[in-house]
Structures are given as structure tokens and as C-alpha cells.
Amino acid sequence: MEIKAEELLYKLQQGEEQGWPNVMAVYGEEDYYRSKIAAVVPEYVFKGVDPADRDITVFEKDTDLRQLAAVINTYPFFCGKSLVLLKDDKNWTRQESESKKQQLDKLAEILGDVPDYCTVFISAPKLDKRTKLFKQLKKQGLVCECLSIKSYELGPWLEEQASKYDARWERDAIGVVLEYLAPVEKAPLQLLQQEIAKLAVYAGERKTWTKNDVEEIFAALPEVSGFAITNSLADHDLAETLLLLAVERKKGTNILPVCALIMFKLRQMLQFMELRRQGYDQKGIAAELKLHPYVARKMQGQCRQFTEETLQQALLAISAMNTDIRKGGRDYARLEEIMVLLLGNK
Template sequence: MEIKPEELLFRLQQGKPLPDLSGIIAVYGEEDYYRSQIAAAAPAFIFAGIDEADREITIFDKDTDLRQMAAVVNTYPFFCGRSLVILKDEKLWGGKQDSDSKKQQLDKLADILSDVPEYCTVLICASKLDKRTKLFKLLKKQALLCECASLRPYDLAPWLERQAEQYGARWERDAVGTVLEYLAPVERAPLQLLQQEIAKLAVYAGERKTWTKADVEEIFSALPETSSFALLNFICDRKLPEALRLLADERKKGGNILPICALIMFKLRQMLQFMELRQHGYDLKGATAELKLHPYAAKKMQEQCRRFQPESLQQALLDLTQLNIDLRRGGRGYERLEEILLCLIG
């Protein structure tokens, strides 16, 4: 049976029964945030009411001997009548899955897991599982299967709301929009880092339970996109002195100019896409859905696009592309980027 990571984590933390638990919980996927949270919550759930000293937990995280694992799974726990086996050795399912030795190893693991005693729970934590294998087919049939896929930034709003609820708080609309704008250029939302920043935000806000845009701008300093986000805002608002000042700061710190150029190019392409959609008859709601933007970010982009002509954005993109080529040939960096910004917003 399949279960979503949010539901599984909630049930474990709240001590609520798990559906169709057959002794195996398989948690897999590229989002380490959920996998680590579930692994941390599982012992208290499995051993509810049992002292930590009496809990029988065995972790296999490297160089797993499957014979030893089989012995642990099938040995009745002496102290509390329950045992937990946590299997997170990536070498078991990593590497070349098509090799004979790897296939034999996975098949042997499947055989062990095909008959888990009722007193034992096996928790599998894997970044990736090959769905073609005998092991995965067994897990799909007998285990509680939980896929932890990464969240894209445009899907992050419900997750942010749930995080605030844990502190008895709520976000203002502009606050959520600002977080999503920070993360718009990235492929995957850094949930672990976001959780840390939200914890700091809760401490910062104290008894005040409504979190504002100003709170986000004050606290979310650890996000690597934050300073670049400020630069993008200055560019889109045509604030040349402020943009040049930030560039000068990055230059003094020895920051790599290539990621900065990449973020600027991402933003300019996004603005051009927005303009093109509007020219083809999309209303604001339609363009928002097409580009997978938060409504707050879309409204802000609409205001920013009014300050530019498509031709100037296209020329800046061509200039930035050439800058990237020249940099790899030893050409000028920050000076040339300043010239491009002068032409775009000067």
C-alpha cells in the first residue's frame, strides 16, 4: 500500500495506526528531508511506551551482511518483544543494477523480506529504488510504500502553511510569495534548509503569530538565493545604483559571476515568457498557471514587465550569453556585467 510522506510522518509523530502494516515500511526518493524525518520518528512509534534502554534497534548503513541481517530479523527480541531493523545502505541498491551480483543481492534481500516475523519491523530508507527489480515488486505488494519526491518551488505553498501551523502561526500572503520568489530559480526546494529558517523565524516572531514579508526578508538570510534575489529585484525595479552596489559587494567577496549571470538570465527569460503569454491573449490567471507562479509573484512580475520592452530584454540575454562565452576564454567579468546592466536599466 502506498502512502504520502506527509501522512506517514503525521501518523508516526501522532501515534496513529498505520494502514496495512505488514512489518515493512519502505521510504524512498530523492527528498532527504522526509526520509530523515520519518526515520527519526519511527522508533518512538514502534516502541510506544517502552523505555529507550529496552528498545532493540539495529541499523545497517554500510557493508551490509545479508546473512547477519536475516539473523537479526528472525531473532526474537529479548527485552521488549519488538525489534526495529533500519536498512539504509545505499550500496545495496546503488550502482549498476543490471550486474549479476547486484541482482542476486537484491533477490536475496527480497527473500529475507518476504517473511518478516510479526515482532519485527523493517524500515527501508533509500534515495532510489529500481522499480524493475524483484525487491521493489515485493515491496509494492507487501510493504507500506512511501515515495519522497522533491518538491518544486511552485508546489511549496501548502508545505509552508503546514510548517507555520506547527508553531500555531500563519503566513501573510506576501510572506509566502517572497519565499517562493527566493526559490523560483532553483529546481528543487531545499526543505531541510527552509525548516531551519522557519524555526528561526518562529523564535524571531515570538508571541506574534502572523508572519510578514518583512520577517521573511529579515530571517531567511541563510538561503543562498537571497542576495541574488535582492539583485534581481533591483534590476527589475530599474534601480541601477543599488544593483551596481550589490555587484561590487559580490566582487569584493570573490563571488563567482557565472551563477549570478545564470540567475539574471533566468529572470529575464521568465519576464519574456510572461510578456509573450500576455501578447497571445492569456489573462493574468492563465499566465500564472502556465508559468507555475505564486499569484503574488505573478502580480509583481506584471508590474516589473511594464518597465521594459521585449527588445531590451532580448538584447540583454544575448549580451549575457556572450559574456558567458567570453568568460570561458578569459574575458572580462564584473566590468562587462556592469556595462550590460547600464544598457538594460541605465
């Protein structure tokens, strides 16, 4: 059977008997969900059993299949239950050698006959869906793929996180978070959760989280300092943009990621202006560019202060600068000159 990561995590946390198979495979690139699920599995399996009496075996590297089979088939002495954690990545990727195929077939054989007293939990970044092993896990066990969440799709996840603190976001507060993350394709869930925990402490008994709260707390996100620069640029604020660039230069920040964020913002604004010229309304533009309504509304005002020509010229200048930097050219001083040309006149 297959199950979504959010659902599996929730049901494991509830601790209720689900009648699930005793072989579970959790895989995928989103380590946030895999680590969360792995953390609650022991409590689910050994509900009410003292930690000292729990029979847990972990295989992380160079798994010996004979030893694995022996552990699975050895009845636990203390509590009548055992848990085997399989985290050896080499077990799950199909290779074309005959010996590897035989190993995978042997592993499938072992996992196809796990006694009722034993639970086997598999955690892996990848599982090859073409293998006999995966097909068997899907048919006889439980498989859960942990997919990354795109930054622009993060709204429901953020609402769910707030609800854990009996709190809610103001609409513009979620908009600011999504604006911070706009240059990032995959949302950094682990880091976001840490910042949300800090936000809950900061807000205290106040259960409505505001835009100002987000701006005060989310300083640890690596995108925030870059966002401050692109935001001042989009607001056509030359003095603030130069000040923020000076701060990054003083910190020794590599200029190439800074340029990448600025170029992302310039392209985004150009796309916004092009769609507006084609007759799209704000709602349509937000849908096309996958923007939160708050971000789209804000960008509409920002774009009025630029022309497509000036944005294109700045993009070309930064692109040329990046090429020259790799040949030993100037960096922050030249970027500042480009910003002066872009923002120097209203």
C-alpha cells in the same frame, strides 16, 4: 501498500497503532522526508520503552545477508521488539550480473518472512521498481516514495509549516518566499524549515507572518542574495543593482551563478511580456508561468519599465560574456556595463 510521505510522517508522529506491515520502505530523492520519517520510526516502534532497552540494528554498508537474517530472526531479550534499519544503497539497485540478481532474490526471501516482533525499515535514495524485491515490498510491506516539491507548488507545504506554530502567512509573505525560490526547480525543504523556525521565534506571540518578516529572516537561503540583485534589476534601479554586484564581487562570489540568476529573470520577464502581447490576462500569465499571484502582480509593474528588445539585447550580451569568461575575459566589470546599458535610461 503505498502511502504518501506527508501522511506517513504525520501518522508516525501521532504514534497510534496503524496495523501496518512490519517491513517499511521509504525511498526517493527528497532526503527531507526520508530523514524526518527515519527519525520518528524508533519512537513509533518502541513506544513506552526506555531507550536503553531498545534493540536497534543498523546496516549501512556491505550488508551481509546471513547476518541480516540472523538479526531479524533473533528474539529481542529486553523488550520483545526489535528494529532493523537498512540504509545500504547497494542493496536496492538492480544490476545485470547473475550474482546481484541472486542477492536481490535472497534479500526478498528474507524480507518476505519477518517475524512479528521485528520491524524492518528501509531508507534509500532509489529503489528499482522492476525488481522482484520492490514488487514484494509493495504487495506485502509498506512503500513510501519521497518526491521533491517543485518550488512553485510550495504554498500548501508552507501553510502546513506555519500551522505547526499556530501561525499563518499573509498572502504577500508567501509570495516573497516563492519569489526567492523561483530560479530553483526543487524547493530546499530542510533549509526552509530552519528559516521558518527562526521566523517563529522572531515573530514571537504575533501569529500573522508578514512580508517584512520574511525579508528580515530568510537571509540564509542561498537564493536571497541573487534575488536582491534580480529584484533591483526588475525594479529598474541601476544604483542598487551596481551596489549589490559590488558586494558580490567583494565577497568573491563566482559570477557565473549570478549571471544565471539574472538571465533567468530576464527570460521570465520576456515570457511575461510575450504572453501579455498574446492577450493573456494576469491570472492566465500566472498559470502559464507557474507564478504566485503576488509575484505575477509585481512583475506586471516591473515589465512596464522595459521593452522586449532591451531585455533580449541584455540576454545576448550576458551569454556572450559567459563564453568569454571561460576564455579568460573580464567578469564583474563587463556585467556592470551591461546593466548600465539595460538600466541607464528610463
